[in-house]
Amino acid sequence: MKNKKHTFIFGFIILFLISMTMISGIFAKYITNINTSNVIKPNSFYFNTNYEADGTYELYSDEITITVSNSYLGNTTEEDINYSVFVKEGENIIATVSGILTQSNGFKEHVLQVEYNKEYKVVIQTTTPFKKTIEHNFITYYSSVDGYYTLTDMGGWIELDLYIGSYVPNSIIINYISALSADNTNPLTTGWYGTQGTISKSLITNNAHYKIVFFKNDSYSYEKVTNGSFTASGLDYSVTITK
Amino acid sequence: MNKRKIFNLSVVTLLFLVLITSMLTSGMLAKYISGKENDENARVATFCVDMKNSTTSLPLVISSSPVSFDVAIVNYTGSNVSEVTSKYEFEVTTLGNLPLKITIVEKSYDGKGTMATINDLLVSNGIMPATEKVEHIFTIIVEWDTTIDNYDDVKYSEEIDLLKVSFTGTQVD
Numbered sequence: 411m412k413n414k415k416h417t418f419i420f421g422f423i424i425l426f427l428i429s430m431t432m433i434s435g436i437f438a439k440y441i442t443n444i445n446t447s448n449v450i451k452p453n454s455f456y457f458n459t460n461y462e463a464d465g466t467y468e469l470y471s472d473e474i475t476i477t478v479s480n481s482y483l484g485n486t487t488e489e490d491i492n493y494s495v496f497v498k499e500g501e502n503i504i505a506t507v508s509g510i511l512t513q514s515n516g517f518k519e520h521v522l523q524v525e526y527n528k529e530y531k532v533v534i535q536t537t538t539p540f541k542k543t544i545e546h547n548f549i550t551y552y553s554s555v556d557g558y559y560t561l562t563d564m565g566g567w568i569e570l571d572l573y574i575g576s577y578v579p580n581s582i583i584i585n586y587i588s589a590l591s592a593d594n595t596n597p598l599t600t601g602w603y604g605t606q607g608t609i610s611k612s613l614i615t616n617n618a619h620y621k622i623v624f625f626k627n628d629s630y631s632y633e634k635v636t637n638g639s640f641t642a643s644g645l646d647y648s649v650t651i652t653k
Numbered sequence: 654m655n656k657r658k659i660f661n662l663s664v665v666t667l668l669f670l671v672l673i674t675s676m677l678t679s680g681m682l683a684k685y686i687s688g689k690e691n692d693e694n695a696r697v698a699t700f701c702v703d704m705k706n707s708t709t710s711l712p713l714v715i716s717s718s719p720v721s722f723d724v725a726i727v728n729y730t731g732s733n734v735s736e737v738t739s740k741y742e743f744e745v746t747t748l749g750n751l752p753l754k755i756t757i758v759e760k761s762y763d764g765k766g767t768m769a770t771i772n773d774l775l776v777s778n779g780i781m782p783a784t785e786k787v788e789h790i791f792t793i794i795v796e797w798d799t800t801i802d803n804y805d806d807v808k809y810s811e812e813i814d815l816l817k818v819s820f821t822g823t824q825v826d
Contacts, residue, residue, distance in 0.1 A: 417662065424669040440700035440737070442822040447815050448722075449712035450751060450795060455810035489716055539717050542807040 453489050455540050456482040457511075466547040470576045470616055474522040474548050476532060480511040488513070492538045497522050498531040526552035552576070555617070567593075570622040572609075578616045582609040590624035598622060698736035702728050702781065702822030704743065713816065715753070719796035723760060724818060726769075726789045728781040736784055742769065742777035743820040745793060751814040754798035761790035780825065793818075 460477040461467060476495055480487040490512050497505040509518050524530055527550060534544045557575035561568055568590060572582065585606050586592070592602035598609050599622055614620060707723035714720065724743070728735040745755055757776060762768045765787040769779030781787040795816065797804050 420662075420666070440824040442700075442702050442820075444704045444818075444820040444822075446704070446706050446818045446820075448706075450747070450753070450814040450816050451712045451714055452751070452810050452812070453714055453716045455807070488714075536807075538805070540805050540807040540810045541803075 453539065454485060454487055455489070455491075455542075456480055456485055456487045457491055457493070457536050457542050457544075458482055459534055459544055459546070461546045463544045463546070466549070468549050468551060470551050471578065472524055472526050472550060472552075474524055474530065474532060474550075475519060476522060476534065476546075477517055477519045478509070478511060478534060479517040480513075481516050486513065486516060487511070489539045491536050493534060493536045495520055495522070496533040496535070497524065498533060499528060524548075524550055526550050564623075566626060568624040568626065570624065572620040572622065574614050574616050574618050574620070576616055578611055578614060580611050582614070583607075584609070584622070586624055589627055589629040591627055593623040593625065596622060698783075699733055700737050700739070700824050701730050701733055701735040702726070702739040702741055703730060704741075704818070704820040704822075706818065712813070713795060715751070715795060715797065717797075719794050721792050721794040724791045724793060726779060726781070726791075726820075726822075727787065729786045734784055734786055735781065738783045738825040739781040739822050740825050741779045741781065741789075741820065741822045742775070743818055744776070745774045746817045746819070748815045750812050751809055752798045752801040752804040753814065754796050754800075755816070756794040756796075758792050758794065759790075760792040761788070763788055 456479075458479050458481075460475075460479075474497070478493060478495075480491050490510055492508070492510050494506060494508045496503050504524075505522060507520050507522070509520070511518060522532065530548045530550070532546045532548060534546075536542045555575040557577070557579075558573050560571040560573075562571070570584070583606065588605050592599040592607055594600055594602065598613055598620060599607055609620075703726070705725040705727065707725070713722070726741050726743075728739050745757060747753060747755065755774060757771050757774065759768060759771065765785060766782050766789070767778065767780035768789055769776045769791075771791075776791060779789055781789070793816075
């Protein structure tokens with residue numbers, strides 16, 4: 411009786427093992443696992459101005475010129491940039507200007523009219539594609555240093571020395587006689603062929619000397635040196651070179 | 654127990670052990686064989702389920718407009734079609750470095766099998782029947798999540814993220 415019981419248990423274990431072996435084969439499945447990864451990056455974004463961020467600058471002018479750019483070290487923003495420029499006097503916003511930098515138009519210049527002897531904060535803020543804020547502090551001063559000019563006969567040519575004082579005029583108009591020819595190798599006088607030339611504001615800065623040479627031609631008969639000064643603040647300056 | 658009974662029990666035990674050993678060995682030596690026509694060897698059914706990602710340019714560049722790419726689930730490779738019914742699922746995840754909104758939508762269903770259900774970033778319970786070519790295509794759309802505060806902060810302009818698609822295909826029967 412005892413032997414039969416052992417035989418039964420032994421047989422049951424064997425049958426169990428066989429069943430498990432068969433079932434494990436039936437339930438075997440194919441499985442495929444695939445993992446892919448893609449790096450995601452935003453469009454390139456660059457936005458800067460002609461001043462260093464958070465700096466404080468002293469200007470002898472009643473204008474603040476801010477140039478915004480969408481590039482940096484040759485890299486350009488790949489989308490249009492919408493931005494605004496705020497001029498703040500204390501907590502008050504006294505002027506606002508907005509613009510868009512496109513990929514084809516990568517920079518813009520904004521001339522902000524302010525007053526002398528005041529402190530301003532200029533805040534430049536982009537709205538799309540990213541929000542970036544740049545701030546500059548400016549202190550404006552009025553300076554009474556006027557511009558002047560000097561004419562010197564150098565023999566074969568007349569040398570005009572222009573000194574731009576504290577105030578940068580919108581333009582400087584120079585009239586000269588037909589017996590003189592402007593030096594076309596000078597960037598200031600390139601293309602001057604008649605008897606008048608204009609130097610635009612973008613070519614000059616305040617508190618600086620500029621020398622312009624006028625060559626005498628065969629019809630130049632006698633010399634005359636004239637000195638003068640610039641006094642008309644806010645107006646175009648005019649220099650007239652006569653015999 | 655007499656000697657005869659001991660002998661009988663030993664013989665039965667030996668036979669069972671031989672039987673089990675044979676079955677185990679046959680299972681270990683079984684090999685999956687890729688389907689080849691006119692193959693005279695015994696083989697198991699061909700299983701094939703694959704995921705094809707349509708992104709060709711890397712990295713994915715996110716602009717103000719959404720960027721998207723397709724994920725195609727198929728049960729064939731070339732002319733080899735899966736001979737067993739397949740079930741699939743996949744999940745899309747990111748590292749979370751960028752404030753992105755990811756959407757999965759059904760793009761193309763050829764009416765064969767059961768199109769998977771889309772639950773946020775998990776696509777599951779897709780069924781592909783055996784012996785016929787099936788293709789289920791999904792589109793994954795990636796865009797800025799404008800509902801997140803400061804999603805357009807300039808700090809994200811120099812950040813990158815990683816979009817992972819984890820796919821599992823399983824034999825059903």
